[in-house]
Amino acid sequence: MVHSVPPRTPRQPVRPRPRPRLRLLAASAAVSAALVAGSVVPVQPLLPAPQTARAADDGKKVLTVAVSQSVDSLSPFLAQRLVSTSIHRLTYEYLTNYDVKDARTVPGFATAWKASADKLTWTYTIRDNSKWSDGRPATAEDAAWTFTTMMTDENAATANGSFTANFARVTAPDPRTLVIELKKPQATMTALDVPIVPKHIWEKVGDFSKFNNDKRFPIVGNGPFIVTDYKVDQFVRLKPNKDFWRGAPKFDELLLKYYKDGDAAVAALRKGEVSFVSNLTPAQAAALGNTDNIKVNDAPGRRFYALATNPGARSKDGKRFGNGHPALLDPAVRRALFQAVDRESIIDRVFQGHAVEGQGYIPPRFGTYFWQPSEKQRIAYDPAAAAGTLDRAGYRMNASGKRVGKDGRPLDFRILCHATDPNDKAIGKYLQEWWGRLGIGLKVECLDNVSDPWLAGDYDLAFDGWSVNPDPDFVLSIHTCGALPATPEDSGATDNFICDKEYDALYAQQAAEYDPAKRAALVKRMESRLYDTGYMNVMAYPNAVEAYRTDQIKSITTMPEAAGNLWGQDGYWSWWSAVPAGDGGGSGGSGGSSSTAVVIGIGAAAVVAAALGLFVAMRRRSTAEDRE
Numbered sequence: 251m252v253h254s255v256p257p258r259t260p261r262q263p264v265r266p267r268p269r270p271r272l273r274l275l276a277a278s279a280a281v282s283a284a285l286v287a288g289s290v291v292p293v294q295p296l297l298p299a300p301q302t303a304r305a306a307d308d309g310k311k312v313l314t315v316a317v318s319q320s321v322d323s324l325s326p327f328l329a330q331r332l333v334s335t336s337i338h339r340l341t342y343e344y345l346t347n348y349d350v351k352d353a354r355t356v357p358g359f360a361t362a363w364k365a366s367a368d369k370l371t372w373t374y375t376i377r378d379n380s381k382w383s384d385g386r387p388a389t390a391e392d393a394a395w396t397f398t399t400m401m402t403d404e405n406a407a408t409a410n411g412s413f414t415a416n417f418a419r420v421t422a423p424d425p426r427t428l429v430i431e432l433k434k435p436q437a438t439m440t441a442l443d444v445p446i447v448p449k450h451i452w453e454k455v456g457d458f459s460k461f462n463n464d465k466r467f468p469i470v471g472n473g474p475f476i477v478t479d480y481k482v483d484q485f486v487r488l489k490p491n492k493d494f495w496r497g498a499p500k501f502d503e504l505l506l507k508y509y510k511d512g513d514a515a516v517a518a519l520r521k522g523e524v525s526f527v528s529n530l531t532p533a534q535a536a537a538l539g540n541t542d543n544i545k546v547n548d549a550p551g552r553r554f555y556a557l558a559t560n561p562g563a564r565s566k567d568g569k570r571f572g573n574g575h576p577a578l579l580d581p582a583v584r585r586a587l588f589q590a591v592d593r594e595s596i597i598d599r600v601f602q603g604h605a606v607e608g609q610g611y612i613p614p615r616f617g618t619y620f621w622q623p624s625e626k627q628r629i630a631y632d633p634a635a636a637a638g639t640l641d642r643a644g645y646r647m648n649a650s651g652k653r654v655g656k657d658g659r660p661l662d663f664r665i666l667c668h669a670t671d672p673n674d675k676a677i678g679k680y681l682q683e684w685w686g687r688l689g690i691g692l693k694v695e696c697l698d699n700v701s702d703p704w705l706a707g708d709y710d711l712a713f714d715g716w717s718v719n720p721d722p723d724f725v726l727s728i729h730t731c732g733a734l735p736a737t738p739e740d741s742g743a744t745d746n747f748i749c750d751k752e753y754d755a756l757y758a759q760q761a762a763e764y765d766p767a768k769r770a771a772l773v774k775r776m777e778s779r780l781y782d783t784g785y786m787n788v789m790a791y792p793n794a795v796e797a798y799r800t801d802q803i804k805s806i807t808t809m810p811e812a813a814g815n816l817w818g819q820d821g822y823w824s825w826w827s828a829v830p831a832g833d834g835g836g837s838g839g840s841g842g843s844s845s846t847a848v849v850i851g852i853g854a855a856a857v858v859a860a861a862l863g864l865f866v867a868m869r870r871r872s873t874a875e876d877r878e
Contacts (some may be wrong), residue, residue, distance in 0.1 A: 310502035311830040313803065314524040315817070316515035317506050318670070320483055324463040326445035327399075327406045332717055332818050333506070337486060340504070340822050341471035342445035345374060345393065345428075348820040350809050353616075353720040355440045359393065359472075360428070369435040369764060374428040379495045380472050382448045388472045390422035395449040397430065405459035410444045411743060412727040416761070435762040437769055441721035448472075474499050474826040483508050500829050510670060519544065525803055528796040528817035531672070532602035535795050543801040549813045550615045551794040552820070554608055555673070557591065557665075557681075557787040558714040559584055563707025563747045564734060571738040572707020575663055577655055582643035584784030587711075588629045589636035590684045593789050600676045604795050608788035610777040612722055615791075618766070619722050621774040623781055637688055653689035662691035666704060666712035669696040674713045677789070707747065714746065714786070719820055723761065726776060729785075730754050746785065753779045794818075804829040 319333040326338045343359035360374040380388040397420040400407045407414065419431045430439070451470050455461045463469060468489075469477040474496065475488040486506040490499040507524060509515040516534050518524045520541065530538065530546070539546045560574030577583045593607045606614060609628075610621035623629075640646075645653045645661060653661040665681065667674040678694035685692050695709075703709050716725050727733060731749040735742035753776060760772035780786060794815030798806065807827040808814040816824040 311500075311833075312503045312505055312525075313501040313825065313828055313830075314505045314507055314526070315825075316509050316518060316524045316527045318509055318512060318515065318529065320508070321480070321486065324469065324477065324480065325458070325461055326409065326447060326463075327458050328408050328462065330409055336818055337477065337488075337506070338445045339473070339819070340475040340488065340825060341469065341473040341477055342447060343380060343388070343472050344445060345442050346440055348720050348809075350807055350821065350823040351811050353810065353820060359388070359446050363440060365439065370432045372430045372432070372439050374430070376426045376428055377495065378426060381493055382451075382470050382472050383468065383476045383491055383493070384448075384470045386448065386450060387425070388446075388448070389425035390428040391425065392449045393428050393446045394420045394422040395453065396444065396446050399452070399458075400444070403458055405457065408459070408741075408743070410724075412724060412733075413438060413442050413444055415732075435764065437761055437764055438721055438723045441719070441723070443719055443721075443724065446472075474822050475504055483510075496826070499826050500833060501825075504825055519797060519799065522799060522802070524799075526796065526798040526816065528794070530795040530797060532604055532795075535604070535797070538797045543799055544797050545800050546795070546797045547808065547816060548604060548793055548795050549808065549815060550606070550613075551792050551815055552613055552615055552719075552818070553715055553717045553792060554611065554613055554788045555605070555713070555715045555790040555792055556608065557588075557789055558712050558746045559587075559785055560707060560709055560711065561746070561748055561785050564749065565737050565740065565742075566731070566734045567737050569738050572709070574707060575661075575710045577645070577659070577661055578663075578710060580643060581784055582639055583645065583661070585629065586636040586639040586643075586645075586688070587685065587690075588784060588787045589632050589639060590688055591681070591787060591789065592631040592684065594631070596677055596680065596789055600673055600680075601790060601792060605790040605792040608790045609781075610774075611725070611780055611786070611788060612773070612777060613718055613791045616718060616720060616722065618770050619773045619777075621777040623778070627778070627782070629781075629784075629787075633684070633687060640688065647689050651689050652691070660691065661689070662693070663710040664693045664695050666700045666709045667694050667696035668700055668713065669698045671713070677713070705741065712746075716745070717818055722773060726757055726760070726773065729780065730757050748780075748783075748785050750779065750783055753783075801831050804831045804833055 317333050319331055321329075321334050321337070322331045323329045323334060324337065326342060329335055329338060345358055345360045346355050346363075347358040348354070349356045357377070359376060359380060361377045362375040363372060365372050374390075374393075376388075376390040376393065382388050397414055397417060400411060400414045401417055401420070404411070416433050416436050417430060418433045421429045423429060432439075448470050464480055467478050467480070471477070471491070472494075474491055474494045476491050477486060478489050479485070479487040485508060488504040488506075490501070490504075492498045507518075509518070512529065512531065512534070515524065515527045516530070516538065519527045519538070535546050535548060538544050559578045560572065562570055562574060562576075562579055563572035564570045597603065597605050597607050609623060612619040612621065614620045640653060644656050648654050648660075655661070665678060667678050675694070675696060678692070678696075682692045682694065697703070700712065704712060716728075718725050728743055728745040729748040729750075731751070731754050733742050733744040734747065734749055735744070756772055756776045756779060760769050760776065763769040763772055794817065796816055798816070805828070806816060807823045808816055809819040809821060809823050
């Protein structure tokens with residue numbers, strides 16, 4: 251549920267709420283250009299990281315991936331950030347996986363599954379050739395314990411509780427059989443994106459809200475990699491799981507190395523200190539594209555980049571909290587703001603073409619669920635119409651040129667901006683200009699930690715975004731009333747405090763609809779409703795713009811293979827399949843993932859994606875990597 255989307259921590263010592271997974275940060279184009287020109291000394295990571303190179307001193311072949319997002323937790327029950335969920339994809343098996351070619355459901359920890367006639371009982375056959383890295387067999391009992399714990403302990407449900415909220419009972423009648431009984435039909439039963447953990451390790455945990463799984467190494471898992479070491483904001487070290495049922499990875503070690511500064515990561519790539527860098531700015535991508543031994547991947551991504559409004563932070567008990575501007579509760583104000591956002595200029599000037607204009611909630615990469623507003627419904631860039639909308643709603647210009655409400659309060663808003671995200675800063679300046687012409691003031695509050703004010707509801711607007719899975723249930727669920735915190739002191743699974751009964755009714759219908767076409771139609775109606783409420787303005791779908799060293803990586807698999815991303819996949823294909831340069835081997839193993847050439851250039855990527863039916867009149871739609 252990768253989720254940039256959509257990072258916040260609780261005000262009280264309660265379960266942490268989800269963090270936008272969109273926050274893989276890149277550096278500014280201006281700094282990048284200066285770096286290329288040699289006029290800027292690269293900034294080094296704030297904290298020392300382990301020495302790495304193409305080959306370690308002991309001769310090990312190390313695949314070093316630069317990451318710019320802090321790990322929120324190594325506990326699969328708590329983790330929400332993309333870097334963390336990517337680690338869990340590598341270290342734990344899920345019941346099912348997504349095919350690297352087309353994201354269809356394929357076996358994972360389960361080799362087969364079937365539903366009863368009434369769709370209320372699902373039986374999974376658990377593979378017999380998976381074992382935990384400490385040598386214990388991995389069985390259906392581990393899966394039953396994982397799900398049951400999420401059902402009975404709200405802290406264990408923090409990250410992925412939406413998947414089990416409808417479960418009535420989960421049992422393991424024998425080591426190879428898992429049975430899930432439902433309260434009502436549930437359409438996500440072949441897309442349960444929940445890491446299965448070893449019962450014999452995790453049953454010893456007392457408080458799941460406080461256990462981050464980061465004190466004892468190696469961490470026991472059954473995925474292609476094993477976490478062997480971790481230092482906060484420095485690195486995560488992983489080694490191949492030699493007993494992984496699909497085959498062990500080819501590299502001797504996988505190292506995720508933290509860089510707060512994007513230019514420092516690019517400089518490290520140039521020097522061969524890292525093998526791979528994601529979230530490149532246009533200037534970085536252009537410069538690296540002409541560099542020997544470096545290949546740039548520019549392909550449609552799986553994220554959206556959005557502008558979110560505070561709809562009035564509230565909890566399930568009906569209490570409101572925070573200090574959001576009350577004018578944003580008026581649909582006319584939200585509509586006027588969005589009428590005054592020039593998405594085409596954002597794509598052209600900020601993303602410089604490495605994105606597609608945002609429309610619906612689901613990126614065009616997921617063609618089944620991709621939705622576009624009708625011409626009549628579409629909120630187009632029209633400053634004159636925005637002014638008219640405000641006038642009719644009673645927000646008139648005063649003598650000072652400021653818009654004021656009937657209560658005399660001016661329309662002066664704040665927007666939460668990630669201090670390390672150049673895209674937020676650049677777009678914030680455009681919003682100040684566009685909205686300023688309407689008499690609306692905007693303060694861009696760029697913070698290192700947006701979590702606290704976001705969780706507290708102390709904001710008016712915010713830059714937001716999430717990674718979307720092939721099955722969109724999770725990112726849809728975070729806007730339901732049920733995701734709100736129980737009380738103002740608690741934390742919920744909500745992204746932005748949205749609670750709309752019509753949206754909720756549609757969510758319930760799609761969750762129980764097994765017919766693919768009917769479910770897709772319901773999801774699109776949900777997107778339409780979310781669009782019409784004006785709580786979120788999806789401005790862009792950023793591309794995956796990333797690069798790797800060909801003198802360190804001989805081949806690696808993108809997802810989808812035809813034109814996809816390497817970082818943040820719906821699976822473990824990229825790092826599992828990677829073949830070291832100089833290795834005589836072919837692909838990284840067997841079982842549905844073959845090494846493939848990475849598509850270079852947005853033009854080529856867009857052509858391939860269009861051929862796959864993923865894009866409809868898109869010129870710039872992207873994801874979590876567009877933080878220029």
